[in-house]
Amino acid sequence: MNLNKSKFPPQVHENAKIAPELVFFLVIGAQVGVGILGFVRYIAKFVNQDSWLVVIVGGLGIHLVIWMMFSILNKHGGDIFNIHHQFFGKWLSIPLSMMLSLYYLATAVVVLRTFIEAVQNWMFPGLPTWTLSLIFAGLAYYIVSKGFRVITGIAFFSFVLTVWILFTHYFPIKHGHVINLMPFLDHGLGDFYQAFKVMVLSFIGFEYLLAYYPHIQDPKKAQKWAHFGSASTTVIYLITTISTLMYFSPKQLQGLTWPTLQEWKIVTFPFIERFEYIGISFFGIVILINLALALWASCRGLNRVFDIKIRISVFPVSLILLLAPAFFTTRFQVDELNNYTGKMGYYLFYAYIPLLFIISIFKKGANK
Amino acid sequence: MRFFKTGKSIKSHPIAEKKENKQLDNNILWQETGISDWESGYIESLISQERFNKEVLRFLQDHKMLSSKEMYEQLPFGNKHWNENPDKKTINAMVLQGCVALKKSSSTGMIFVHLMKEQTVRAISVPEVEFSVIGPKEAFNEALETNLVLIQKRLPTSALQIELIEIGLRTKTKVAVLYLKDVANEQNVKTLKDRLAGIEYDHILDSSYLIQMIEDNKMSIFPQFIDTERPDRIVASLIEGKVAFITQGSPHGVYGPVSILEFFSAFDDYFVSWHIASLFRLMRMVAVFFSIFATPLYVSVITYHPELIPDDLLTTLTTSRTDIPFPPVLEALFLELTIELLREAGARLPTKVGQTIGIVGGIVIGTASVEAGLTSNVLLIIVALSALASFTTPVYRMSNAIRLVRFPMIILSGFWGLLSLTLGLMMIISHLLALTSLGRPYLAPIYPPRLSDWKDSFVRLPFYVQKERPKQLKVKEKRKMSWWKKRDIDEFE
Numbered sequence: 001m002n003l004n005k006s007k008f009p010p011q012v013h014e015n016a017k018i019a020p021e022l023v024f025f026l027v028i029g030a031q032v033g034v035g036i037l038g039f040v041r042y043i044a045k046f047v048n049q050d051s052w053l054v055v056i057v058g059g060l061g062i063h064l065v066i067w068m069m070f071s072i073l074n075k076h077g078g079d080i081f082n083i084h085h086q087f088f089g090k091w092l093s094i095p096l097s098m099m100l101s102l103y104y105l106a107t108a109v110v111v112l113r114t115f116i117e118a119v120q121n122w123m124f125p126g127l128p129t130w131t132l133s134l135i136f137a138g139l140a141y142y143i144v145s146k147g148f149r150v151i152t153g154i155a156f157f158s159f160v161l162t163v164w165i166l167f168t169h170y171f172p173i174k175h176g177h178v179i180n181l182m183p184f185l186d187h188g189l190g191d192f193y194q195a196f197k198v199m200v201l202s203f204i205g206f207e208y209l210l211a212y213y214p215h216i217q218d219p220k221k222a223q224k225w226a227h228f229g230s231a232s233t234t235v236i237y238l239i240t241t242i243s244t245l246m247y248f249s250p251k252q253l254q255g256l257t258w259p260t261l262q263e264w265k266i267v268t269f270p271f272i273e274r275f276e277y278i279g280i281s282f283f284g285i286v287i288l289i290n291l292a293l294a295l296w297a298s299c300r301g302l303n304r305v306f307d308i309k310i311r312i313s314v315f316p317v318s319l320i321l322l323l324a325p326a327f328f329t330t331r332f333q334v335d336e337l338n339n340y341t342g343k344m345g346y347y348l349f350y351a352y353i354p355l356l357f358i359i360s361i362f363k364k365g366a367n368k
Numbered sequence: 369m370r371f372f373k374t375g376k377s378i379k380s381h382p383i384a385e386k387k388e389n390k391q392l393d394n395n396i397l398w399q400e401t402g403i404s405d406w407e408s409g410y411i412e413s414l415i416s417q418e419r420f421n422k423e424v425l426r427f428l429q430d431h432k433m434l435s436s437k438e439m440y441e442q443l444p445f446g447n448k449h450w451n452e453n454p455d456k457k458t459i460n461a462m463v464l465q466g467c468v469a470l471k472k473s474s475s476t477g478m479i480f481v482h483l484m485k486e487q488t489v490r491a492i493s494v495p496e497v498e499f500s501v502i503g504p505k506e507a508f509n510e511a512l513e514t515n516l517v518l519i520q521k522r523l524p525t526s527a528l529q530i531e532l533i534e535i536g537l538r539t540k541t542k543v544a545v546l547y548l549k550d551v552a553n554e555q556n557v558k559t560l561k562d563r564l565a566g567i568e569y570d571h572i573l574d575s576s577y578l579i580q581m582i583e584d585n586k587m588s589i590f591p592q593f594i595d596t597e598r599p600d601r602i603v604a605s606l607i608e609g610k611v612a613f614i615t616q617g618s619p620h621g622v623y624g625p626v627s628i629l630e631f632f633s634a635f636d637d638y639f640v641s642w643h644i645a646s647l648f649r650l651m652r653m654v655a656v657f658f659s660i661f662a663t664p665l666y667v668s669v670i671t672y673h674p675e676l677i678p679d680d681l682l683t684t685l686t687t688s689r690t691d692i693p694f695p696p697v698l699e700a701l702f703l704e705l706t707i708e709l710l711r712e713a714g715a716r717l718p719t720k721v722g723q724t725i726g727i728v729g730g731i732v733i734g735t736a737s738v739e740a741g742l743t744s745n746v747l748l749i750i751v752a753l754s755a756l757a758s759f760t761t762p763v764y765r766m767s768n769a770i771r772l773v774r775f776p777m778i779i780l781s782g783f784w785g786l787l788s789l790t791l792g793l794m795m796i797i798s799h800l801l802a803l804t805s806l807g808r809p810y811l812a813p814i815y816p817p818r819l820s821d822w823k824d825s826f827v828r829l830p831f832y833v834q835k836e837r838p839k840q841l842k843v844k845e846k847r848k849m850s851w852w853k854k855r856d857i858d859e860f861e
Binding site for chain 2: 142281
C-alpha cells in the first residue's frame with residue numbers, strides 16, 4: 001500500500017479523459033436524482049408559495065460553490081485528495097479523504113434507498129429491499145468497473161432518455177391555479193434559511209467534480225459547462241416547484257410524500273394512462289447515474305489514498321451499497337437518512353469548501 | 369455378404385505402386401527429367417503439369433549447356449527463386465506452395481519455379497445475402513487473388529496498401545490487410561495488424577474465425593466487425609478510412625472499426641435517393657427497438673401494469689387471453705421459442721423444403737396454438753412482427769445478436785415489469801458504451817456525441833452534404849472533395 005500516492009497529482013491516461021462539454025451531463029445527471037420526486041413538500045413546509053424563490057437562491061448558492069471549487073482545483077491542480085495532502089499533510093489528509101469517500105458512498109445509499117421506497121410505495125408493495133438494491137448495485141458495479149468514460153456515457157444517455165419527462169409538467173400546470181403562487185414574499189428570513197438548508201439535498205451531486213476533475217480533457221473549459229449544468233438543474237427544479245405549487249393546495253401538499261408522482265396521475269395520452277408507472281420506471285435510469293458516479297467517486301478516494309485499484313475496490317464498495325439500504329426500513333428512518341445526508345452536504349458546500357477556498361488563496365499554487 | 373476384405377494392404381494400389389518406383393519424399397515426387405542431368409521435384413496435385421512440360425522442360429531442352437545458376441537467370445518466369453544450398457525444410461516449404469524444384473545432380477544450387485495449378489474456383493456471382501436491386505452485382509468468392517482484383521480494379525491508386533500475412537501453423541492461411549495509406553489512421557492499421565499477427569491458432573478456415581479471435585471484447589454478443597460479400601462495400605469503407613482484411617478461402621471481406629449504427633445500413637442505401645434511404649434506415653432502427661422491446665413490453669404491461677392501458681384497448685387484450693392458462697412470460701417465451709425453432713429448421717433445410725416448413729409452421733402451428741388456447745392472438749401478432757423486424761437488420765451477425773438479446777429482456781420483464789425493462793435497457797446501453805471496435809468507441813456518433821457524423825448514421829443525407837469523413841475514425845485526410853487537394857493523389861509516395 002502506497003500512502004503517498006495522493007501527494008502527487010493523478011496521472012490520467014489521455015484515452016480515459018472526457019471532453020469538457022460532457023461535464024454538463026455529469027453535473028445535471030448527478031444532481032437530479034430521486035429528490036425531485038418529493039423535494040417540493042419539504043421546502044413548502046417552511047415557505048409555501050415562495051418555494052420557487054428558494055429554488056432560485058439555492059441554485060445561485062451552488063454556482064458560488066462551483067466557482068470556488070474550480071478556483072481551488074485550477075490553482076492547485078490534481079483532485080481533492082491531492083489538495084488534502086497539500087493543505088493538511090499526509091496523516092491529516094487520510095481521515096479527511098476517507099470521510100469524503102464515505103460521504104460519496106452515503107449519497108449513493110440515500111438515493112438508492114429513497115428510490116426503492118418510492119417503488120415499494122407506488123409500484124410493488126412488499127417488494128424486498130435487497131432485490132432491487134441487488135440489481136442496481138450490480139449494474140453500478142458493472143458500469144464503474146468499465147471506467148470513467150462509460151460513466152460519462154451513462155450520464156449522457158440518462159439525460160437524453162429522461163429529459164422528456166419534464167414536459168409532463170404541462171398537464172399539472174394546465175390544470176393548476178396561478179392563485180396558489182400568491183401572495184408573493186410572505187415569509188420571514190428565518191423560514192427562508194430553513195428552506196434553503198433543506199434545498200441543498202436536492203443539489204447534491206456536483207461535488208463529485210472534486211474527484212473527477214483530472215479526468216476532464218481541458219478542465220478550465222469545463223467550468224462553464226458545470227455552471228450550465230447546475231443552472232439547468234435549477235430550471236428543472238423550478239418548473240417542478242411551480243407546477244407542484246400550482247396543482248396542489250398547501251394543505252394537500254403537506255399530506256403527500258411524493259408530490260411529483262401524484263401529479264403524474266393526471267398525465268394522460270390517448271394510448272397510455274397511469275403515467276406514474278412509466279415515470280418511476282424511467283427514474284430508474286436517473287438513479288443509476290447517481291449511483292454509478294457516487295460509487296466511482298468513493299472508489300476513486302480509496303484509489304488515491306490507499307492505492308487500491310478501482311476495479312478491485314468497487315466490489316466491496318458496491319457490496320455495501322447492496323446491503324446498506326436494507327437497514328432502513330421505515331418511512332421515518334429513510335427521512336432521517338435524507339436529512340442527515342442533506343446536512344452533511346450543507347456543511348460540505350457552505351463550510352468545508354469555503355474553508356478550502358480561503359486556504360487556497362493563501363497557499364501557493366502547485367503548478368504555474 | 370462382405371464388401372471388404374480385411375488385411376488387404378493399401379500398397380497394392382496402382383497409384384501408390386507407381387509412386388513407389390519413383391523417389392517419393394514427403395509427398396514430393398523426385399524425377400530425372402532426362403535432359404542432361406537435371407532433376408525435378410514437385411507435388412503432382414499442386415502444379416500445372418501441362419505448363420511444366422510445355423514451358424519448363426522445353427526451355428531446359430533448348431538450353432542444355434547452361435549451368436544451374438545461368439539457367440536460373442535465363443528461365444523466362446516471373447516467379448522464380450534461387451537457393452545456393454537449400455535444406456530440406458526450405459525445399460518442403462517451397463514445393464508445398466506449388467513450386468517445381470529444379471536441380472542439377474552435379475551441383476547443390478536449386479531453382480524453384482512457381483507453377484501452381486490454376487485453382488478451380490467458383491465464378492464471381494451475385495451477392496446473395498446483401499443483394500441489391502440497383503448497383504453492382506459482384507460478390508467475393510473463395511480465392512484471395514480474385515477478391516483482391518475485385519477491389520484493386522475499383523481503387524486504381526497507389527495509396528492502396530495490401531499487406532499479406534500468413535496465419536495458422538497448419539493451414540498457412542494468407543490474409544491480406546488493406547487500407548489507404550494517405551487516409552487511414554495508422555493506429556487503427558497497427559492495432560489490426562498486431563492482433564492478426566498475434567494469432568497463434570493453428571487453423572484458420574474462414575474470416576469469421578479471425579473476427580472472433582481479434583474482437584475487442586470476446587465475451588460480447590454484439591459483433592465488432594462487419595463482414596460483407598460486396599467488394600464495393602469494402603472499397604467504400606477503405607475510402608472512409610477504415611481498415612479491411614480478406615482471408616484466403618473466405619468469400620467475405622471484413623472491415624473495422626465500426627460503430628453500431630453501421631450495422632443497420634444496407635449498402636443499397638447509397639444507390640437509392642437519400643430520402644428513401646433515410647426513411648429505410650430509420651425504419652430499420654425502429655424495427656430493432658420493436659424487435660427487442662415489443663414482447664417484453666407486452667409481458668410487463670399485461671403482468672404488472674394493466675392500468676396503463678386505456679379501457680377500450682384493455683378489453684381487446686383481456687378477451688384475447690381469457691382462456692390462457694399460463695402467465696404472460698411463459699406464453700411469450702413459448703411463442704418466441706417456436707419462432708426460433710421455425711427459423712432454425714428453415715435455415716438447416718434445403719431452400720424448397722425450408723419454405724414449406726415456414727408456411728406449415730407459421731400458419732398451422734400459429735392458428736392451432738391460438739385455437740387450443742395456449743397463446744393469445746395479440747401476442748402471436750407481436751411475436752411474429754418482432755421476428756420479422758429482427759430480419760430487417762442487413763448484417764447477419766447483428767440480427768442474430770438482436771434476437772438473442774430479446775430473451776433476457778422477456779425474462780427480466782417477468783420480474784418487475786417496466787422497471788426491470790428500463791434496467792435491462794440500461795444494461796444493454798452500458799455494455800454498448802464499454803464496447804470498442806479496434807479501440808474506437810462502438811456507439812460513436814451518438815456517444816461521444818459528434819453531430820457532424822450524424823449525416824450518415826440514422827439517416828443518409830445527400831452526397832453533397834457529406835464532404836467530410838467520419839470524425840470518429842481520426843483519419844489523416846478529412847475531406848472527401850478532391851478540389852480541396854492541389855496535388856494528384858496518385859503521386860503519393
